[in-house]
Each structure stands twice: as C-alpha cells, then as structure tokens.
Amino acid sequence: MSSTESIKFPLSRWPFMYCVKCGLEADELYEHLCPACFVSSRAFVKFPSDVIIYSCRSCERFEILGDWQDSDLNETLEAAVMQNIFIEKGVELLDYDLDVRQESDIHYSVTAHLCLKIAGLELKKEGKMRVRHRDTTCPTCQKIHGNYYEAIIQIRPAAGKKFRKGEMETISEDIRKRVDAAFSSNPGVFITKEEDIHGGRDFYLGNRSYAHRIARGLVKNYGATYTESSSLWGMKDGKEIYRMTYLVRLPPYRAGDFIEKDGKLYLLASFGSDRLQCIELETWGEFPFGRNERLKVLGGKEMIQMAVVVSESSSEVQLMDPQTYRTIDLKKPDGFTASENVLIIRHEERLYLVPHSALKKGEL
Numbered sequence: 001m002s003s004t005e006s007i008k009f010p011l012s013r014w015p016f017m018y019c020v021k022c023g024l025e026a027d028e029l030y031e032h033l034c035p036a037c038f039v040s041s042r043a044f045v046k047f048p049s050d051v052i053i054y055s056c057r058s059c060e061r062f063e064i065l066g067d068w069q070d071s072d073l074n075e076t077l078e079a080a081v082m083q084n085i086f087i088e089k090g091v092e093l094l095d096y097d098l099d100v101r102q103e104s105d106i107h108y109s110v111t112a113h114l115c116l117k118i119a120g121l122e123l124k125k126e127g128k129m130r131v132r133h134r135d136t137t138c139p140t141c142q143k144i145h146g147n148y149y150e151a152i153i154q155i156r157p158a159a160g161k162k163f164r165k166g167e168m169e170t171i172s173e174d175i176r177k178r179v180d181a182a183f184s185s186n187p188g189v190f191i192t193k194e195e196d197i198h199g200g201r202d203f204y205l206g207n208r209s210y211a212h213r214i215a216r217g218l219v220k221n222y223g224a225t226y227t228e229s230s231s232l233w234g235m236k237d238g239k240e241i242y243r244m245t246y247l248v249r250l251p252p253y254r255a256g257d258f259i260e261k262d263g264k265l266y267l268l269a270s271f272g273s274d275r276l277q278c279i280e281l282e283t284w285g286e287f288p289f290g291r292n293e294r295l296k297v298l299g300g301k302e303m304i305q306m307a308v309v310v311s312e313s314s315s316e317v318q319l320m321d322p323q324t325y326r327t328i329d330l331k332k333p334d335g336f337t338a339s340e341n342v343l344i345i346r347h348e349e350r351l352y353l354v355p356h357s358a359l360k361k362g363e364l
C-alpha cells in the first residue's frame with residue numbers, strides 16, 4: 001500500500017483527534033481525552049471529611065490560618081473550609097458557595113459548591129464535610145494567664161510630689177487604650193497586671209518594644225524623664241533574654257501650667273524633645289527653656305478666669321476685672337485679637353492675658 005492510499009481524510013483535518021478512552025472524535029483533546037472523558041478522568045478536588053475551627057474561650061478571638069483574629073464564626077468557618085479543600089494545581093477556582101447547616105452547639109454540616117476552570121473547561125464540583133467548633137486558649141491568653149511579661153513601666157510623680165487629682169487614672173486609661181488598640185495587630189501587646197506602688201503605678205506588659213514605645217510617649221507628652229534597666233530573665237534559643245524596666249518620672253509641671261521665672265509669668269505650652277515651649281504672658285513671645293531650669297509652678301487651668309472687653313485701642317485693651325469690676329488697661333500682646341471675652345489669670349494683683357490657642361491638654 002502506498003503512503004497516499006492510507007490518507008482517507010483531507011490533509012487539513014490532520015492530526016485526527018480521537019479520545020483515547022471513548023474513541024469519539026473531538027475538536028480539542030485534553031491529555032488525549034475528549035472534554036467529557038477528561039473532566040470525569042479524576043477528581044481535581046479533594047474535600048476534607050472533617051474540619052476543626054478554634055476560638056479562644058478567654059479573648060473570644062478565632063484562629064484563621066494560624067493567626068488569632070477578631071473574627072466571627074461564619075468568617076472563620078468559611079476560611080477554614082476553603083483552606084482545607086485541596087484543589088489540583090492548574091485548576092482555577094472561579095467561584096464557590098457554602099451551604100452551612102448547624103447540627104448542634106458545636107457541629108455544622110457544610111456542602112461546598114465549587115465552580116472550577118480546567119484548561120478552558122468549566123466544571124462544577126460538590127463536597128460535604130463536618131465542621132467542629134472547639135474552645136481553646138490562644139497562645140496570648142496562655143501567656144496572660146501565666147503572668148507572662150517582658151517589661152514593666154513604672155509611672156512615678158516628680159520627686160517629693162504627688163500625682164494631681166485624676167491624673168494617674170488619665171494616664172492609666174491612655175495606656176490601656178493604646179494597648180487595646182495595638183492588640184488586634186500585635187497579640188503580644190497586653191497588660192499582664194497593674195500594681196499601685198510607691199505613690200505610683202506599675203504596668204506589666206507582654207511586649208518589650210511596645211512598652212518602650214509607651215514610655216517614650218509619656219516622655220514626649222508629659223515632659224517626663226525616663227531611665228531603663230534590664231535584668232536577666234532566662235535563655236531562649238541559646239540567647240540571654242532580658243526583662244526591661246522603664247521608670248517614667250513625671251516633671252513637677254504640666255502642659256497648660258502657669259510658671260514664674262525671674263519675676264516673669266509664662267504659660268507652659270508644650271514639650272519639645274529636650275525643652276519646654278513657654279509663652280511669656282505680657283508679650284506672648286515664645287521662650288524655650290531647658291528641662292532643668294528652675295521654674296516655679298503657680299498653678300494650672302484652675303487659675304484661668306474670663307473677663308469682658310470694654311474697649312480697645314491699637315496698643316491697649318481695656319477689661320473689666322471680674323473680681324473688682326474695675327476697668328483695667330493692658331498692653332496688647334503680639335498676635336492678640338480682641339473679642340467680647342478674653343481669658344486672664346491673676347497673679348499678685350496683676351492681670352495677664354492668656355493665649356487660649358496655646359492651651360493644650362497633655363495627652364499620651
């Protein structure tokens with residue numbers, strides 16, 4: 001037989017495509033199979049029979065992909081089921097849907113409907129599985145319950161002074177809020193315990209670098225000084241592990257205080273990195289003072305009174321003294337603009353205008 005006689009079909013149909021399994025001719029073959037034989041040739045997907053999801057009985061967070069998150073049961077169940085379905089490489093998951101039926105407090109039966117794409121063919125797969133919800137204690141809560149801590153922040157008042165009324169609580173609340181906010185992204189950040197001691201308060205924190213950050217924040221916002229020390233705690237992976245102590249001592253003054261220096265009055269407006277930003281009350285000129293300068297604290301915002309403006313000229317403003325009802329002339333400080341009322345303080349029978357825009361609340 002000659003070679004030309006063996007060709008029964010036109011050359012344009014070459015190569016002839018027949019499924020090796022069913023023998024039918026096909027326009028396209030996948031691994032030598034027609035589409036129908038190919039999609040039934042194997043599973044492409046493997047469904048788990050059981051899936052376990054964990055939540056922490058203490059902080060109520062759920063574990064997703066090894067991470068403990070502020071999630072809910074539905075979200076966790078979906079993530080856990082999808083994570084446990086094995087899809088063959090090269091198979092694309094186009095869409096999915098889960099039918100979840102609760103069987104008991106802790107049991108769910110789930111049917112997963114998957115829409116897949118394999119080499120240009122769309123294919124639907126379905127699998128059933130049981131999901132169990134288990135209570136456990138997350139690693140963070142294990143540490144908290146085990147009194148784990150890496151650092152102590154010691155908050156103390158200035159030497160020989162006490163905290164002002166409500167101040168320790170304000171600072172404590174600030175610290176707690178910051179720790180709570182940091183916890184969701186860094187579960188190592190938690191407070192193990194708080195302890196009132198030596199006229200101050202100690203915070204035991206689970207994360208050393210975050211404790212350092214809080215201490216630095218107190219230094220910045222309260223003009224506090226701080227010292228750090230460490231003590232050997234143990235060994236981990238052949239390295240020495242230290243616990244840190246951050247001693248934060250508040251200064252005798254606060255932002256918003258009125259202070260006296262060399263016979264002049266100032267408002268302490270804010271704390272710079274190593275100095276105090278002060279505003280002289282006669283001129284409203286700004287003066288930076290060093291941290292160690294001798295300053296006499298006259299008082300805080302309780303000194304401030306309101307006074308009515310009677311009249312003003314280009315250089316002076318006339319006020320009604322709220323105590324004596326006499327009118328008082330004061331030189332206008334730089335940047336002063338009169339309104340109906342102004343803020344003043346009284347010191348040694350003199351009145352001073354207070355730049356209210358510079359009044360700030362000390363915050364962490």
Ligand SMILES: [Zn+2]
Pocket residue numbers: 019020021022023024033034035036037038
């Ligand atoms: Zn076939």
Ligand SMILES: [Zn+2]
Pocket residue numbers: 056057058059060061137138139140141142
């Ligand atoms: Zn927990």
